[in-house]
Amino acid sequence: MKNFVFIYLFLAVFSKNILSDSLEYNSFNNHGVVGLINMPTARLFNESSFGLTLYSGEPDQKITMTSNPFDWLEASFFYTSIKDKPYCIFDYDPVCDQDYKDKGFNFKLRIKEEGVLPAIALGINDIAGTGYYSSEYIVGSYGINKTDFHFGLGWGQLNGSDKNFKNPLGYIYDDFYDRPTETEDRGGQFQPSRYFSGDTVSPFFGVSRVINDRYLLKIEYDTTVTPGKVGYGYPKQDFSVGIDFNLTRNFSIGISSERGKSTSIRFSYKNESKESRPRYKYKEANHNETDSKYVRFIRELNENGIGVNKILEGGDQIGIEMSQFAHPNLDIIDEIIRKASLNVGLEKPVKTDLRIADLKARSEYNDDFERSAKLIYQRQAKKKFKTNTRLSLRPFLASREEFFKGALMIENVSEYSFLDNFFFSSNLKYSLADNFDDLKYPPVNTFPAQVRSDVKDYLKNFNEGIFIGRAQFDYHLSPKKNHHIMMSAGILEEMFNGAGFEYLYYDQNSSYAVGFEAFGVKKRDYMMRFGTLDYENVTGHLNFYYRNYGRIPFDAKISYGEYLAGDEGLTIDLSRSFENGTKFGIFASFTDVSSDEFGEGTFDKGIYFNIPVFGNLINYSWRPLTKDPGAKLNRKHSLHDLLVRFKPIN
Numbered sequence: 189m190k191n192f193v194f195i196y197l198f199l200a201v202f203s204k205n206i207l208s209d210s211l212e213y214n215s216f217n218n219h220g221v222v223g224l225i226n227m228p229t230a231r232l233f234n235e236s237s238f239g240l241t242l243y244s245g246e247p248d249q250k251i252t253m254t255s256n257p258f259d260w261l262e263a264s265f266f267y268t269s270i271k272d273k274p275y276c277i278f279d280y281d282p283v284c285d286q287d288y289k290d291k292g293f294n295f296k297l298r299i300k301e302e303g304v305l306p307a308i309a310l311g312i313n314d315i316a317g318t319g320y321y322s323s324e325y326i327v328g329s330y331g332i333n334k335t336d337f338h339f340g341l342g343w344g345q346l347n348g349s350d351k352n353f354k355n356p357l358g359y360i361y362d363d364f365y366d367r368p369t370e371t372e373d374r375g376g377q378f379q380p381s382r383y384f385s386g387d388t389v390s391p392f393f394g395v396s397r398v399i400n401d402r403y404l405l406k407i408e409y410d411t412t413v414t415p416g417k418v419g420y421g422y423p424k425q426d427f428s429v430g431i432d433f434n435l436t437r438n439f440s441i442g443i444s445s446e447r448g449k450s451t452s453i454r455f456s457y458k459n460e461s462k463e464s465r466p467r468y469k470y471k472e473a474n475h476n477e478t479d480s481k482y483v484r485f486i487r488e489l490n491e492n493g494i495g496v497n498k499i500l501e502g503g504d505q506i507g508i509e510m511s512q513f514a515h516p517n518l519d520i521i522d523e524i525i526r527k528a529s530l531n532v533g534l535e536k537p538v539k540t541d542l543r544i545a546d547l548k549a550r551s552e553y554n555d556d557f558e559r560s561a562k563l564i565y566q567r568q569a570k571k572k573f574k575t576n577t578r579l580s581l582r583p584f585l586a587s588r589e590e591f592f593k594g595a596l597m598i599e600n601v602s603e604y605s606f607l608d609n610f611f612f613s614s615n616l617k618y619s620l621a622d623n624f625d626d627l628k629y630p631p632v633n634t635f636p637a638q639v640r641s642d643v644k645d646y647l648k649n650f651n652e653g654i655f656i657g658r659a660q661f662d663y664h665l666s667p668k669k670n671h672h673i674m675m676s677a678g679i680l681e682e683m684f685n686g687a688g689f690e691y692l693y694y695d696q697n698s699s700y701a702v703g704f705e706a707f708g709v710k711k712r713d714y715m716m717r718f719g720t721l722d723y724e725n726v727t728g729h730l731n732f733y734y735r736n737y738g739r740i741p742f743d744a745k746i747s748y749g750e751y752l753a754g755d756e757g758l759t760i761d762l763s764r765s766f767e768n769g770t771k772f773g774i775f776a777s778f779t780d781v782s783s784d785e786f787g788e789g790t791f792d793k794g795i796y797f798n799i800p801v802f803g804n805l806i807n808y809s810w811r812p813l814t815k816d817p818g819a820k821l822n823r824k825h826s827l828h829d830l831l832v833r834f835k836p837i838n
Contacts, residue, residue: 220252230309230329245452306330334398348413349390423447488528502561546609595622615657635816655716692827777818792818
């Protein structure tokens with residue numbers, strides 16, 4: 189409970205959001221799914237939304253991260269601690285005096301939007317987990333004024349009612365009557381034969397009512413299995429009642445009485461970030477009467493956050509090269525340039541050449557124009573130093589020692605540009621407070637090359653003063669149109685030094701790109717300063733990219749090559765990006781390490797997201813298990829990451 193309070197207060201202190209004008213039907217339940225108290229509903233938040241739920245009740249406490257990559261899809265990851273259930277499922281566990289830890293993924297799909305008939309959704313909870321929270325459901329929701337009605341059928345853990353009836357799917361196929369239960373307490377394995385199966389199914393229902401702008405009342409008929417593996421205990425009644433209180437536009441607290449037996453509390457953060465962006469307001473600059481039209485043009489662009497490197501004039505057009513701008517998308521940049529050219533009276537059309545770190549991200553004029561055009565203006569290259577010091581929270585989830593591990597740190601990020609395409613960047617960290625010292629349990633199924641599974645040895649040194657997260661030199665060049673190279677050397681991440689390069693062929697008019705990367709790396713010592721360990725290797729991958737252009741509504745990256753631990757294989761990465769900076773992604777790696785040798789989880793997989801919170805972009809990635817096979821460098825960025833930001837995002 190104290191961990192929840194700490195996290196919530198930390199978020200609340202830094203919140204800049206205003207009070208909500210209204211409270212909708214939609215809110216999270218105890219399991220981080222849009223729903224009532226324990227029961228789900230057919231409601232979803234808008235695509236690009238992100239949520240964080242912290243729950244404490246009987247007998248479990250849970251952290252859930254929820255995302256909506258599409259309007260019709262809700263995906264969430266949960267990590268939970270079950271009270272009074274010992275965690276000693278592995279033979280080498282030194283003790284069994286801690287509570288059981290579990291994690292898993294939930295998915296909800298809306299198959300029908302609300303109209304004359306109710307909205308309908310189906311969902312699968314703990315889709316590849318241990319089976320402790322395994323359940324499936326189909327649910328309908330229908331709203332009338334400020335009241336939302338919900339009714340559905342639950343399988344698995346949601347099939348705990350004594351008013352259940354025969355599984356209707358069994359009439360279609362007899363195997364639906366048999367629900368596998370053997371998981372050996374090992375997660376990470378898909379069991380399709382378990383989905384929507386079981387001899388019986390339980391009906392559930394509930395109502396949510398908007399009381400006013402702050403309060404949402406919830407009542408449900410709870411069909412959670414009580415004597416199951418989680419051990420909820422026998423209820424005094426079948427109904428649960430709760431109330432949600434909206435603290436701000438994004439934060440809420442939910443308090444519930446669950447079936448007359450226990451009381452629970454839930455903290456929720458919701459970021460519906462796909463809200464309409466206000467149109468950019470053009471700023472007119474002040475000019476002197478003697479200024480030329482090009483001086484005025486540059487001043488107008490500077491006033492609106494665009495820095496100009498070069499201005500060229502030739503034939504029937506004007507070309508401008510720029511690399512400094514403070515805008516999130518191309519539409520704003522193009523609109524500013526159009527208006528500035530009209531304001532200063534440029535008679536010829538303006539074509540642009542956008543660059544980042546001197547890489548040609550988007551060019552509207554060809555090489556012939558650049559060679560033959562007259563140079564009107566060129567900015568003098570200046571050495572630039574940028575630095576930013578901030579508070580940051582470093583979580584370590586899914587630890588077997590304790591429900592929540594983390595560090596509150598001071599973090600400095602700096603960059604010094606020697607040239608437009610040659611710079612040094614660093615990331616220094618200092619832990620103000622952390623609870624990593626008591627990490628003691630050995631990793632699960634280590635590979636002969638221990639490249640990630642010893643992460644606890646690094647975390648335990650967070651309180652040993654300032655350490656280096658990154659300190660590297662980067663050199664960029666585009667030797668030919670559509671051909672880009674990046675060379676890097678130094679401390680590349682917390683666990684590895686190294687040097688290497690990346691090549692990318694990227695056509696700005698294509699949805700596809702291809703490239704390869706290769707890095708020689710050496711393991712850093714656990715103090716994370718300048719010392720090293722004995723392990724070294726060469727890692728590299730051939731990369732293929734697909735970028736959403738509207739035809740297929742997601743991005744894809746497929747990589748093949750050798751990983752940090754020396755295993756070889758394939759990584760598939762699927763993601764969805766939004767104009768506001770939000771990004772949700774999943775990945776899986778399949779290497780020549782067999783599922784038996786990999787152990788629990790059978791193969792490497794995880795999720796990641798970039799979300800705008802309080803004006804900052806938060807990046808986070810998570811794996812259910814920290815294993816060695818399938819491990820890649822945690823690079824600062826790739827060439828593709830740098831360049832695709834200038835493509836239209838649908």
